[in-house]
Amino acid sequence: MSNTILFIYNTRSGNHNYQENDILQKINDSLQPGQRLTVHKLEKKKEGNEELQIILNKENWDLVIVGGGDGTIRRLVALMVKYDFYFPLAVLPLGSANGLATCLGVGDLDVAIEVLKRPSYIDMDVLNINDHISLHLSDFGFNAGLVKKFDESDTRGMMSYFKGSLSEFFDNKASKFMMTIDGKDIEIEARMLLIANGKMYGTGAIINPTGKLDDGKFEIIAFNPTGINELLNLSLNLFKGAIDEDPQVRTWKVDKVKIKNLEGAQFQIDGDVEEDVREVNVTILQNRIKISVLSLSQEGVTAD
Template structure:
């Protein structure tokens, strides 16, 4: 009996150059041993509908065509069923997919062919799920600006970040890890499961998505020289060696937002919040990953 694959497609993702039918035809070609069923999100009661569709069809694999928000939505809905998933990156930036070694559809179909299922951690931030990156400060606005631009890559990042970097004052935060309490002054604090933004900026040099830990990274560039050094470090992937950057590797923490900095999770701006608690869930999901995926080389639990 042929296996079954559910293709969940968001028709209003950032990349509108491909239709659901075209994606279905690609999937049927590349999954000859699967019966593929297409289902499109509508923005109305999608959470309930996704779980209902899963139960009706009982797929062996779920393909997710969309951006980071779509991936997070589907993963959240299917959390308890532990079905293998694969990202078809159709969003504006696709940072989460890139952290999984999937930069484009070619990588997606290669991961389907190789069928390399890997466990992926998740961070629970208050009552929200975080698969990729969350942050306080300048990036909450910066990422939105970047994703609205036609330009991509580091040039777009530099263009949009200049006014944010030099026009934003550092804010005060308090980080609590077990019995330790640290006062931090920063323009941005990142809570990182993945290692990079969709821009290609490598923000978390220690980032491994299956090690049962996450990173807290504080940035406080004060001069143009600081900014240039950090920008080059984003490209090289050695940000942890730059002065003005602090990193903590944790499993659980509390972070107090003492001056009301803006906050985003996986690209979604959140309501104003005074404090968050963050805790890792090791190997929360199962994803097909690309060849460039970074693993901690430990056996799954």
């Protein structure tokens, strides 16, 4: 049983459907006798990592719960990798983007709380992209451009995202890339080139049907819809989990890759835009993070 539990809570994350007191009450209600909870809040907009490193060093935590979105989880894992921390993790989906939590089966907060009571774990792979950590989905092109527009916009919500998607589709042109896989150079043209550890977006759209977080591999997926009909078909296949049947999609399963961004397409890592990235080298840290998931025996679990 996990006795010393640390909850790292990003109070600035984008999900405001739950009050702070409600979240803390849910966690406390999930604790077993003898378990002790310590709460560390990330409240400052530009808070450095030194304070977070100090709290991680404070005890040999039996479990670290991270409450936030993909960016918060990524920040914590980057510190764990850099400073050789090996605490088990659990995720509460409290961000505006909860893609990794969705992949873990805990995209709903009440389900995530139930999983805390009876945790099941996998040893998740972590991607290294030019010495930056990636846990979920990174890409060149269409989606990265959309993320940049969304970051710069004053509006949020699905309607804003839908309008942004249409705008970005017509603004975005296919870009050329040179990939090196197993010593072979492959030149491709794509509207979006995805580096995928995860399987799906927080919306539930299945972008990488064959992806597994703990298989020691990741996928490179090239998308090149040439018109609005192809885009609509691709969107439908995303929600059906059938993009591997789409003629506009090509997939490679790899454990390392070099990608040259020949025409300067926009690039993002787990929802964070990286400026002027002309080349990436991607490797994998196999089974690096022990993280809780919704197990097969727990599927269908709901809040009490």
